[in-house]
Structure formats: structure tokens, C-alpha cells
Amino acid sequence: MYSQSAFKKYNRIKKKLPLPLRNQINLIEDEIALNPYSSERKKEDLKEIFVKKFPLLGEEYLLAYKVNEREREAIFLAIGGHENFYRDLKKYFKSG
Numbered sequence: 614m615y616s617q618s619a620f621k622k623y624n625r626i627k628k629k630l631p632l633p634l635r636n637q638i639n640l641i642e643d644e645i646a647l648n649p650y651s652s653e654r655k656k657e658d659l660k661e662i663f664v665k666k667f668p669l670l671g672e673e674y675l676l677a678y679k680v681n682e683r684e685r686e687a688i689f690l691a692i693g694g695h696e697n698f699y700r701d702l703k704k705y706f707k708s709g
Contacts, residue, residue, distance in 0.1 A: 614646050614647055615645075615646045615647075615649055615680070615685050615686055615687045616646070616684070616685060616686045616687070617642055617645075617646050617686070617687050617689065618686055618687075618688050618689070619688065619689040619690075620688070620689065620690050620691075622691070622705070623689045623690055623691055623692060626691070626692055626693070627692060630692075633669070633670070634669055634670070634674075637667070637669050638674075638676065638692065641665055641667055641676055642676075642687075642689060644665075645663075645665060645676075645678060645687050646687050649663065649678070649680045649687045650663070650680070652664060652665040652678075653665075653666070655699075658703050659677075659699065659702060659703065661679050662677050662678070662679060662690065662702070663677070663678055663679070663680065664676065664677050664678075665678070672694060673694070673695055674692065674693065674694060675691075675692070675693060675694070675695060675698050676689065676691075676692045677689075677690045677691040677692070677698075677702055678690055690702070690705075691705065
């Protein structure tokens with residue numbers, strides 16, 4: 614099992630979400646920690662990023678994360694709906 618960490622921005626966004634969604638995200642995070650390579654790996658600008666998609670309350674949510682194999686760690690980066698998710702993720706990494 615991989616350890617879990619998260620960017621501050623991810624934690625801020627997660628904290629503002631409704632409790633049922635936060636609980637679902639906690640389960641997804643645990644699932645990712647067990648097998649971080651089971652999600653879709655992105656290409657090109659985001660080739661280090663994996664994205665787990667999951668439905669909740671009639672909407673599809675995306676959770677982006679990186680894997681630090683040396684530290685055996687899943688690092689959660691972003692969470693949100695599909696609209697503008699990848700554009701915002703690219704912008705976030707270019708600014709940082």
C-alpha cells in the first residue's frame with residue numbers, strides 16, 4: 614500500500630465539498646493507495662498524471678494524482694467536474 618499526501622489546493626477544494634462527496638473521495642483515495650496504476654494515465658503535457666473518474670450524485674468527478682515510486686506515495690493534485698478540468702490542471706502546473 615502506498616502512503617497518501619495531497620497538495621494544499623486539493624485539500625482546500627476537498628474541504629469545501631459536501632460530506633457525502635468527501636466520504637466517497639476518501640474511499641477512492643484508499644483504493645488508489647492500494648493500486649495507483651489502475652487509473653488512466655494521461656499523455657503529453659500531463660504524462661506524469663493519473664486520473665480516476667467516478668460518478669456521484671448524477672455527475673462524473675475526476676481525481677488527478679501522481680505516483681512517487683521512490684517514496685511509494687500517491688500524491689493527490691486536483692478534484693472536480695469534467696468541465697475545464699484538464700485545462701485548469703495544465704495551467705496549475707505551468708504556474709507552479
